[in-house]
Amino acid sequence: MKILDGNTLSQQIRNEIKEQVAQYVAQGNRKPHLAAILVGENPASKAYVGMKIKDCEEVGFKSTLFKKEESITEDELMKLIQELNEDNNLDGFIVQLPLPRHIDEDKILLAIDPIKDVDGFHPTNFGRMAQGLETFIPATPFGIMRMLERFDVPTAGKHCVVIGRSNIVGRPMSILMSQKGGHANSTVTICHSGTQDLNKYTKDADIIIAALGQPYFLTADMVKEGVTIIDVGINRIDADNKKGFKLVGDVDYESVKDKSAYITPVPGGVGPMTRAMLLENTLLAYKRFFLQEEK
Ligand code: GUN
Numbered sequence: 385m386k387i388l389d390g391n392t393l394s395q396q397i398r399n400e401i402k403e404q405v406a407q408y409v410a411q412g413n414r415k416p417h418l419a420a421i422l423v424g425e426n427p428a429s430k431a432y433v434g435m436k437i438k439d440c441e442e443v444g445f446k447s448t449l450f451k452k453e454e455s456i457t458e459d460e461l462m463k464l465i466q467e468l469n470e471d472n473n474l475d476g477f478i479v480q481l482p483l484p485r486h487i488d489e490d491k492i493l494l495a496i497d498p499i500k501d502v503d504g505f506h507p508t509n510f511g512r513m514a515q516g517l518e519t520f521i522p523a524t525p526f527g528i529m530r531m532l533e534r535f536d537v538p539t540a541g542k543h544c545v546v547i548g549r550s551n552i553v554g555r556p557m558s559i560l561m562s563q564k565g566g567h568a569n570s571t572v573t574i575c576h577s578g579t580q581d582l583n584k585y586t587k588d589a590d591i592i593i594a595a596l597g598q599p600y601f602l603t604a605d606m607v608k609e610g611v612t613i614i615d616v617g618i619n620r621i622d623a624d625n626k627k628g629f630k631l632v633g634d635v636d637y638e639s640v641k642d643k644s645a646y647i648t649p650v651p652g653g654v655g656p657m658t659r660a661m662l663l664e665n666t667l668l669a670y671k672r673f674f675l676q677e678e679k
Contacts, residue, residue: 385641388535388614388648390527394656397530398443401663405444408675416670417446418502418662419468419477423461423487424454428620429480436478439659445666448474458487462495469497476502476520476669478662481552499673502665505551514559520665525556527657528593528614533567537591537612537646544570545585547602547634548595553616557593582606594634604639613640613647616654 409415418440422433433449440447450464461479468477477500483489493501498508504520512519521529532539544561548554558574560566573585576596586592586606594602595616607613617634633650641647648654671677 385644386535386646388531388537388646388653390531390648390653390656393531393534394527394660397660398439398663401660401667402443404667408670409444413675414473415444415446416666416674417448417474417476418666419448419450419474421450421452421461421464421468421477421479423452423456423480424484426482429482433480435659436662439663440666443663445663454484456484456487458491461487461492465492465495469495469500474500475673476500476666478503500669502662502669504556504665510551510556513556516563516565520668521560521661522552522556523661523665524553524595524616524654524658525560526661526664528557528616528654529560529567530661531614531648531654531657535646539567539591540569542570542590542612543588544572544591544593545589546572546574546593546595547576547582547586548593548597548616549574549576550595553595554593557595561591561593596634598634599632600634600636602635602640604636604643607640607643609643610645611640611643613644614654615648615650617650618655 405416420433420436422429437447437449468474479492481489483492493505496506498506501509502520504522509519513521546554546558554574558572561568561570562572570591575582575585583606587608589611591612593614597617599619599621613635615633615635619632620629621632623630631651637649
């Protein structure tokens with residue numbers, strides 16, 4: 385069993401990004417610049433955005449946080465997005481999800497200029513990804529693909545079962561794993577809450593990507609020997625510690641690990657890769673938009 389260590393790999397990637405940024409800045413260019421819009425007081429969102437800002441500092445990016453009250457109107461948020469779209473000193477920005485219920489998330493994501501959409505959530509970028517064109521791939525799927533590639537996990541011709549069909553993880557993963565180019569070329573099954581006899585699929589899987597958001601969902605009896613497990617879950621469960629909670633995956637790691645060829649831990653697997661890929665997308669936006677180096 386090999387643990388796919390996202391902490392170590394993401395640190396390597398952050399170091400690579402930092403070196404590139406230092407070179408660009410030494411050549412007289414401004415720093416890459418990422419902005420984040422955070423609405424309301426959701427504790428998980430606040431924690432995620434805080435980490436994203438900290439990551440920017442570490443690699444030498446400029447970052448700007450727009451912290452808005454829960455009561456912000458849709459029009460006010462749309463106005464802010466227009467301003468950021470037009471700001472030439474900004475390479476990319478994200479709107480942290482979820483948004484308060486009085487705001488139409490789809491409308492907001494559509495308003496972001498696709499060339500600054502470093503989350504890769506805009507339908508234009510999603511469509512480009514689906515067609516294998518230059519785009520911004522959402523950070524979690526991008527991080528998983530990078531992990532499979534860097535650890536040289538066999539994927540070609542393998543049966544990959546994705547559990548979950550969210551726009552952020554499950555659906556894009558199913559598309560990326562089926563692509564011919566890159567480190568993929570798997571045969572893909574996408575399972576979800578409407579799937580009958582889930583075990584039939586998971587037991588046949590060479591690779592399982594668990595992205596359904598249920599703690600300890602995937603257990604040893606559901607998988608075959610030699611499986612590769614990618615655990616995307618970040619579930620908060622009550623714990624007897626200072627914080628009052630701990631983070632656990634969608635996989636029952638302790639039971640599944642002994643049957644796995646490769647497995648990602650939680651924490652320390654997919655999560656840090658996601659954070660590193662937002663930086664990578666921002667650097668890509670900077671190269672395309674500011675340096676005009678890439679398509
Ligand atoms: N909420 C949960 N994950 C994400 C993410 O990757 N980006 C944004 N903007 N919001 C999220």
